[in-house]
Amino acid sequence: MHTPIDVQLIGTEIALRWSDGAETFFAGDLLRAASPSAETRGERDIFGQQYGGNGPRTFDGVTVVGWERVGNYAIRFDFSDGHRTGIYSYDYLRELADRHR
Numbered sequence: 444m445h446t447p448i449d450v451q452l453i454g455t456e457i458a459l460r461w462s463d464g465a466e467t468f469f470a471g472d473l474l475r476a477a478s479p480s481a482e483t484r485g486e487r488d489i490f491g492q493q494y495g496g497n498g499p500r501t502f503d504g505v506t507v508v509g510w511e512r513v514g515n516y517a518i519r520f521d522f523s524d525g526h527r528t529g530i531y532s533y534d535y536l537r538e539l540a541d542r543h544r
Contacts (some may be wrong), residue, residue: 446533450510450518457507457520459536467540471506475522476521478540 449460457474460465476483487493504522507523517532531539 444516445532445537446515447518447536452507455506457510461537467536469536469539469543471522472502473539474506474507474520474531475502475505475524475526475544476500476532478526479531479535480526480529482528484527 445461445465447459448462449458451458453468455471457471459469459471461467467528482495486495489534502522504523505526506523507520508523510518513519516538517530519527519530521527
């Protein structure tokens with residue numbers, strides 16, 4: 444697993460420098476739309492019923508205002524719209540970077 448060795452807010456983007464030398468830049472609205480939280484994606488109960496995940500899909504103008512590392516595997520971002528419950532694993536962030544090149 445590649446890990447970010449540096450995380451910085453540059454203008455309205457989050458910049459990640461990875462242990463393999465790669466660099467990734469994410470706009471805040473893209474990260475917010477891709478939040479892996481139950482609020483954004485929804486969650487299923489043991490019977491397969493979907494709850495949540497039916498909110499907005501675009502977050503124009505939303506920015507990252509802070510972040511913190513979660514253990515040795517993820518980052519939790521704080522967004523300007525108050526959202527702060529998604530935990531972005533390092534693998535998920537690399538996958539997002541690959542999808543948005």
